[in-house]
Amino acid sequence: xxxxxxxxxxxxxxxxxxxxxxxxxxxxxxxxxxxxxxxxxxxxxxxxxxxxxxxxxxxxxxxxxxxxxxxxxxxxxxxxxxxxxxxxxxxxxxxxxxxxxxxxxxxxxxxxxxxxxxxxxxxxxxxxxxxxxxxxxxxxxxxxxxxxxxxxxxxxxxxxxxxxxxxxxxxxxxxxxxxxxxxxxxxxxxxxxxxxxxxxxxxxxxxxxxxxxxxxxxxxxxxxxxxxxxxxxxxxxxxxxxxxxxxxxxxxxxxxxxxxxxxxxxxxxxxxxxxxxxxxxxxxxxxxxxxxxxxxxxxxxxxxxxxxxxxxxxxxxxxxxxxxxxxxxxxxxxx
Amino acid sequence: xxxxxxxxxxxxxxxxxxxxxxxxxxxxxxxxxxxxxxxxxxxxxxxxxxxxxxxxxxxxxxxxxxxxxxxxxxxxxxxxxxxxxxxxxxxxxxxxxxxxxxxxxxxxxxxxxxxxxxxxxxxxxxxxxxxxxxxxxxxxxxxxxxxxxxxxxxxxxxxxxxxxxxxxxxxxxxxxxxxxxxxxxxxxxxxxxxxxxxxxxxxxxxxxxxxxxxxxxxxxxxxxx
Numbered sequence: 001x002x003x004x005x006x007x008x009x010x011x012x013x014x015x016x017x018x019x020x021x022x023x024x025x026x027x028x029x030x031x032x033x034x035x036x037x038x039x040x041x042x043x044x045x046x047x048x049x050x051x052x053x054x055x056x057x058x059x060x061x062x063x064x065x066x067x068x069x070x071x072x073x074x075x076x077x078x079x080x081x082x083x084x085x086x087x088x089x090x091x092x093x094x095x096x097x098x099x100x101x102x103x104x105x106x107x108x109x110x111x112x113x114x115x116x117x118x119x120x121x122x123x124x125x126x127x128x129x130x131x132x133x134x135x136x137x138x139x140x141x142x143x144x145x146x147x148x149x150x151x152x153x154x155x156x157x158x159x160x161x162x163x164x165x166x167x168x169x170x171x172x173x174x175x176x177x178x179x180x181x182x183x184x185x186x187x188x189x190x191x192x193x194x195x196x197x198x199x200x201x202x203x204x205x206x207x208x209x210x211x212x213x214x215x216x217x218x219x220x221x222x223x224x225x226x227x228x229x230x231x232x233x234x235x236x237x238x239x240x241x242x243x244x245x246x247x248x249x250x251x252x253x254x255x256x257x258x259x260x261x262x263x264x265x266x267x268x269x270x271x272x273x274x275x276x277x278x279x280x281x282x283x284x285x286x287x288x289x290x291x292x293x294x295x296x297x298x299x300x301x302x303x304x305x306x307x308x309x310x311x312x313x314x315x316x317x318x319x320x321x322x323x324x325x326x327x328x329x330x331x332x333x334x335x
Numbered sequence: 336x337x338x339x340x341x342x343x344x345x346x347x348x349x350x351x352x353x354x355x356x357x358x359x360x361x362x363x364x365x366x367x368x369x370x371x372x373x374x375x376x377x378x379x380x381x382x383x384x385x386x387x388x389x390x391x392x393x394x395x396x397x398x399x400x401x402x403x404x405x406x407x408x409x410x411x412x413x414x415x416x417x418x419x420x421x422x423x424x425x426x427x428x429x430x431x432x433x434x435x436x437x438x439x440x441x442x443x444x445x446x447x448x449x450x451x452x453x454x455x456x457x458x459x460x461x462x463x464x465x466x467x468x469x470x471x472x473x474x475x476x477x478x479x480x481x482x483x484x485x486x487x488x489x490x491x492x493x494x495x496x497x498x499x500x501x502x503x504x505x506x507x508x509x510x511x512x513x514x515x516x517x518x519x520x521x522x523x524x525x526x527x528x529x530x531x532x533x534x535x536x537x538x539x540x541x542x543x544x545x546x547x548x549x550x551x552x553x554x555x556x557x558x559x560x
Contacts, residue, residue, distance in 0.1 A: 052468055081470035092465035095559045096483040106469040109479065138559040158469075 001162065001194045002028040002051060007060030009046050020046040022219040023060060028196060028211075030161075033188050033301075035205040035226070036198045037241055038215030044198040047215070048164055051196065052084045053077055065161060082110050085155030089167035091147040093139040099150050100126070100135040106157040125153040129183060145176035152183060156191075163187070165197035169204055181208045185301075202245035206230055206300050214238045227300050231268050231307060231330070246296060253309075257293060257335070262313035264293070265321075268330040269306040279310075282323045287315030309334070344530040346522065352515075356538060359514035362432050362504045363542075366439035367497055374444040374496075375489070377403075378451025379477055385452070389463070389473055403445040411442050411503055415510050435512035439503050447496040454488025455481055487558045494550025498543050505539060515539055 004026035010017040021043045028034045038044040049055040050062060053069060062069045064080070072080055093102050100122050107118045126132045129149040139147055148168060155163055165184070169177040185208050188195050199205060205212050205226055212230075213223035216237040222229060233239045257264055269276075274297065283290055295308040312320060324331045340347075381403070383389055384396040409417075418438040419429045426433040458481055466480040482489070505516030515535040523532025 054464060054468060078470040078472065081468055084468070086465065086468040088461055088465060090459075090461055092459065092461035094462060094480060094484055096486060096557070105466075105479065109466075109469050109471045109475050140560050164468075 001030040001032075001065060002026070002034075002196065003063040004050075005061045005063075007050060007057050007062055009043075009050060009055060010058045019218050021050070024220050026213065026220065026223075028194060030194055031188070031192045032210040033185070033195045033197070033208050035209035035212040036196070036215060037200065037202060037205055037212060038198070038237075039200055042215040043218040044215045045166065048166055048196060048198050051162070051164060052081050052086065082106065082158045083160050084162045084164060085158070085160040086164040086166065087148065087151040087155050087168045089170045091139070091144075091151045091171075093147060093150055093154070095139055098136050098138055099131060099142070102139065102150055103153045103157055106154060110158055121157065122153075125156055128156070128187075129153045143176070144172050145180060148172065148176075148180050149183065152180075152187070156187065156193075161194060163193050163195045165195060167199060168197060170199065170201070177204070178207070184208055202230070202241040206245065206298075208301060210301065214241065227270060227303065227305065230300060231270070231305065253294065257309075257311075260291075260293065260311045262311045263317060263321075263333065264309065264311050264335040265324070266307065266309045266332045266334055267324060268332075269308075269328075270300075270330075271303055271305075273328040274304040274306045276328070278324075278327055278329065279308075282320050282327075283315075286317075286320040286323065288312045288317060288320045289314050344534060346526075346528040346530050347534050351518065352534060352538070355513070355515045355518040355535070358432050359501075359504050359516070359539075359542070362435050362439065362507070362512070362514055363497065363500055365432070365436045366443060366500055366504075367493070369436065369440040370443040370447050370496060370500070371493065373440065374447035375451055377444065377448035379455065379481075381448055381452040382455040382481075383473070383477070385456075389476070403448060406441065406445040407449070411438075411506055412509065414438055414442050415507055415512075419510070430511045431513045434510075435504065435507040435514070439500055439507065442503055443496050443500050446499060447492060450492035450495060451485075451489055454485040454492055457488055458484045487554045490550060490553045490557060494546060494554075497546050497550070501539060501543055501546070505535075 004024055006023045006025065007021065008019070008023040009021040010019045024047070026047070036044045036047060046055055050057050051064065053072070057070060067080070069080060094105070097105070103122045103125050104118050107113050107121060113121065122135070123132065126135055129152055131146060131149050131153065134142065134146065139150065142150065169180050172180060181204060184195060187193055197204070197209070209226050211224065212226050213220045214229065214235060214237055215221065216235070222233070222235040222238045229238055230242055233242050279290060282288070290310045290312050293309045293311055295306070297304070297306040299305065321331070321333070377399070381396065381399055384392040384399065386393070386396070415438045418441060422429045422434055422437040425437050428434045462480055462484055463476060466476045471479065504512065504514050505519065508514060508516030508518070508520045511517065515538055519532050519535040522528045523535065
């Protein structure tokens with residue numbers, strides 16, 4: 001759906017080129033929720049804006065839905081943008097217009113629908129985001145979550161195939177964030193909308209994304225399915241994001257484990273395996289004792305996962321390791 | 336009551352004051368109309384061509400900016416006199432209400448345009464970006480997003496400009512512009528009739544108060560933040 005071929009971007013600041021995005025390839029499939037995570041200044045915002053050319057690329061080729069976006073003229077670009085919705089961290093609603101008028105705006109600008117058709121579409125959109133009772137309010141009268149819902153309704157007005165989310169939940173409290181993410185997942189499912197979102201929170205990625213790219217200093221340093229990157233991060237930046245999400249310090253944890261006897265391993269379960277009684281079975285059969293040092297059982301999007309750090313002592317250690325190896329889990333021996 | 340007024344303000348001819356007030360109001364209304372008609376597009380152009388905006392044009396912005404600054408730095412009294420030949424070409428006279436309007440417009444337009452530029456600059460860049468992302472043309476961005484969002488600021492700019500124009504109309508009395516200022520100069524100053532001066536000043540003050548109050552009310556009415 002969205003393909004980047006060696007796309008790069010540099011800003012010209014007082015005669016000097018400041019690179020914002022190193023030559024990057026990116027492939028986003030139709031209907032997926034693709035997350036881009038990075039700290040501020042990592043280039044994720046630039047990358048997102050290159051998709052609808054709010055930023056002009058310095059080089060490379062960008063294809064969206066088979067169309068070379070980099071080759072579009074001003075008119076073509078305007079029509080293209082009408083097919084790409086966008087929501088923002090600070091919502092960017094027009095304070096001078098009512099909720100209904102904000103949602104109607106892309107339709108008015110496109111100028112293809114009659115006034116009554118626009119009104120009907122706006123009512124339908126507001127119902128979808130649960131704001132049918134707030135049509136005549138002004139944005140200032142709404143809460144942050146409601147504002148973002150207006151933003152989503154507005155972005156969906158022209159029935160786009162792609163929705164770009166620029167830190168869409170970063171200004172919201174955790175509860176509101178969850179409900180907005182749920183709404184995004186819902187429209188992704190029901191409208192088969194391709195969603196690209198950028199964030200600096202791993203939690204957002206874990207909740208809604210199918211695949212993720214990790215950015216650091218203007219480059220994509222790691223990408224893959226969320227489960228891959230989240231459970232087995234390779235790059236130091238990805239590891240940091242995962243640890244931030246789990247609120248653990250790797251150094252601290254190593255110190256804690258120094259006093260623990262026996263072998264230390266980390267088991268990662270995914271899907272149905274999460275609920276299998278593996279630990280007890282292995283302990284009974286091989287006579288090893290285990291203690292759980294750290295652990296987490298949660299969901300990645302709709303898939304349950306568990307990740308446990310164990311210390312094993314006594315019994316037949318090798319047999320136990322072999323049993324874990326053979327089971328439907330991912331095994332890492334830490335010590 | 337009448338007798339008291341006549342004793343306190345012996346030189347005041349209320350009919351003449353009435354006509355002068357009407358002249359002031361028509362000078363104000365006429366010049367404000369033209370000032371908005373010229374200054375609003377000029378302000379939008381200044382904003383769009385300024386650095387880091389949609390139509391960044393260094394040269395054009397530089398020229399416009401210089402022109403605006405030159406006009407703003409000429410004292411209005413000088414402008415009144417310098418403009419006389421031009422005014423005669425445009426309106427056929429340099430006297431009365433018609434003769435006063437061209438210099439008033441030339442004096443107020445650059446001032447108003449700058450205020451409009453500032454008001455537009457106050458609009459959140461994110462709103463421009465969001466409108467761009469919808470596929471809007473620059474014209475659509477200006478008409479559908481920038482101007483509605485900047486409306487309270489623009490109304491405040493009209494208020495300030497109108498009040499400035501009130502004092503300008505009074506000044507145009509110096510070159511025979513008519514209105515309350517003219518009355519103040521001819522009677523109050525040249526004939527030493529302080530009572531006429533007092534009445535004109537009070538009337539101008541009332542006018543300024545009304546303009547400011549109405550302007551403030553409108554700003555509040557159109558502010559949705």
